Amino acid sequence: MPLSEEELRLLEQMERALVEEDPKFASTLRGTSLRRTARRRAVLAGVVFLVGVVLLMSGAITQLWPVGLAGFVVMLAAATVGLTALKGQAAAESPAAAQAHPSGFGVVEGGRSRPKRGRTKRTRGASRSQGSFMERMEERWRRRRDENGGF
Template sequence: MPLSEHEQRMLEQMERALYAEDPKFASALEGTGLRTFTRRRLYQAVAGFLVGVALLMGGMIAKLTWVGVAGFLVMLACAVLAVTGWRKAAKPAEAVPPGRQGRLARRQHQPRKGKVMDRIEERWQRRRDEQGQ
């Protein structure tokens, strides 16, 4: 259920007030986006994969089978991390331009997920109904 016009205006007003009062705190609340997280995870997976290759080669050179197997397992785990992170990344066509309006638009168009969001929405509706009476 999208926010009403009044709720959107109130949210925008609170967001502007937060930015005006403490811009450093407001920017810290923004956090990093999914693409940044995914990119960082991909870089870590590639680095881990290279460590796995080194372990595999080191195990072969030193004739230590367990080191080679450990290197292969590290490579496998990092490959899985890289592939799952790549699939979760937002497609460029779906990307929303940065800025407060982009974040608000993205929040409005996201489908509600899980029981937690349903409970929060029910509580919000109850409070609204209680205030209206």
């Protein structure tokens, strides 16, 4: 006995919710792996990127700027999808990276290699090579202000 339209709609809704909640489990149920899907999406994005290059060059040769612009937009979209797919493929290979954050963005370690120090008043005998440029300038400003009676 076939399912009614209401039952089909509810089934599709539950399937979408499952895919959003746990894509790895949903792909396991479907029988396709995330790595295979990401690879397929990356290859398709590469083909579409080449179509964009053809459009861009056709627009440049025929001097029709809307065609060239459309080619550029197609190339940009394909590159975005392709890089996202490659990132997804790398995340599928390492489960720890996939669980970094649901949005796909993570924390980038960078900046200063040493922790910031609190502001301390230096004495005249302190080495000038210590601290950042702005800290040294602020210290010089304070010293001049103190020597001139607060002005």
